Amino acid sequence: MTGAGGQHRLGPQRNAAIDTAVLDATRELLIERGYSGTSIDAIARRAGVGRPAIYRRWPSKAHIVHDAIYPRLTRPEGSGGDVEEDIALLAAGAVELFGSPATRAAVPGLMSETRGDPELHDLLVDQPLAGVRDELRRRLDEAIADGRVRSGIDSDTLLDVIAGTAIFALSVRDVDDQHRLAESLADLLLHGVLAD
Amino acid sequence: MTGAGGQHRLGPQRNAAIDTAVLDATRELLIERGYSGTSIDAIARRAGVGRPAIYRRWPSKAHIVHDAIYPRLTRPEGSGGDVEEDIALLAAGAVELFGSPATRAAVPGLMSETRGDPELHDLLVDQPLAGVRDELRRRLDEAIADGRVRSGIDSDTLLDVIAGTAIFALSVRDVDDQHRLAESLADLLLHGVLAD
Structure with missing residues (x-):
């Protein structure tokens, strides 16, 4: 589990912490469930962040997965x-x-x-x-x-x-x-x- | 369109006609909508056959697509x-x-x-x-x-x-x-x- 935790704990590192939590959660889900089983809802739950926080950063699942797997x-x-x-x-x-x-x-x-x-x-x-x-x-x-x-x-x-x-x-x-x-x-x- | 037509017209060629209609419809949909946009429902509609007729022949979309694209x-x-x-x-x-x-x-x-x-x-x-x-x-x-x-x-x-x-x-x-x-x-x- 890679939850970003409650927002009150995040302070100035908030953006980077959410990015990291989302990308870590995405990699975990890909390994466990494959591409088609990895939904934005599942990523949000696993990362402990809301869907809006994800959509502010990435327009689609493909964009998230791309960032999660490719340097x-x-x-x-x-x-x-x-x-x-x-x-x-x-x-x-x-x-x-x-x-x-x-x-x-x-x-x-x-x-x-x-x-x-x-x-x-x-x-x-x-x-x-x-x-x-x-x-x-x-x-x-x-x-x-x-x-x-x-x-x-x-x-x-x-x-x-x-x-x-x-x-x-x-x-x-x-x-x-x-x-x-x-x-x-x-x-x-x-x-x-x-x-x- | 590649509908297999009403079953009363098919007679002895019924099985082969349904197979052909389903595989032709699958190829058309793949070209038009890609893999994820090609559903068994869409294949059934395009082929003019019922879903049960498809499931009697193929257990999943992957099996149909495989038969449709590979000799x-x-x-x-x-x-x-x-x-x-x-x-x-x-x-x-x-x-x-x-x-x-x-x-x-x-x-x-x-x-x-x-x-x-x-x-x-x-x-x-x-x-x-x-x-x-x-x-x-x-x-x-x-x-x-x-x-x-x-x-x-x-x-x-x-x-x-x-x-x-x-x-x-x-x-x-x-x-x-x-x-x-x-x-x-x-x-x-x-x-x-x-x-x-």
Whole structure:
């Protein structure tokens, strides 16, 4: 339980305490009941806050779940000097991002909601991914120009592979060994299946 | 509209006509309203059949949607002589399977429902994929033994990559050029990104 408690106790930390209580409650409910079983009413009860306090902060369940499972995505660090390391880090990062219990439970339901709502899709999918997408394209173009990466490699497909594989392996096949998944994915992406 | 019409018209074809009407109506509703907007009531109305007729055939919405969007998966044809062709065919097959408008609309919602229900997951995910999974493992093992495929390639990860990429590209990124997606995926899987 993660109740924010009575408002009289909260004082100056009131906003942050409610945010934390709501997001903690959301993660707990996702793990216990899945995406469709996690309602705003249940989140409010579990967090010990009123529905109006939630609706002042988030316009819908999808927005809450998104904030509860995804950290702010930032552009990958580093200068892009080593494409092997970049891709290994991206694969490991995707497996970590989609690998927590709440995220595994939530992602397919969130995909389903954003699929049917172009505005939500823009806000929760396209905008957060834009920085990663641009940076990956820039690094691949550089590595292609340097002869380290084959020409014709499409950075959007590469991002589909990394995100799609992590989601399918973790939320559908439900693999346990996340370290091995990340290594196996990076190896496949870098070298392909064919022997030389 | 795909109504099965009054039962007096159906005669000996009654069962097949109801099945067809229900599955056609389901595909139409998925495209129009998405997974969460497709209810059994709406399917019954659109198909022109009663709810009991539906429940006699399918125990839940997930079962109907599954039958409406997925053909029976069969083991891949051929002797496994050419691993490049096998992987190109698998990539093209996954893009085709997940590429129809109804399937793109339905897959994330269906993933979310099967995720929370182990019995449903076994029936709608593990069992249909088992034949493809076994055959891919057999062919990869053969190709590894022949020196055509690198040792250590994991066939389960390969299937995650093929299915996950197709689902993410088609249902999340919403790509238009399916032919290019399939080619780009097969190329990446066979050769990897690194230049020799």
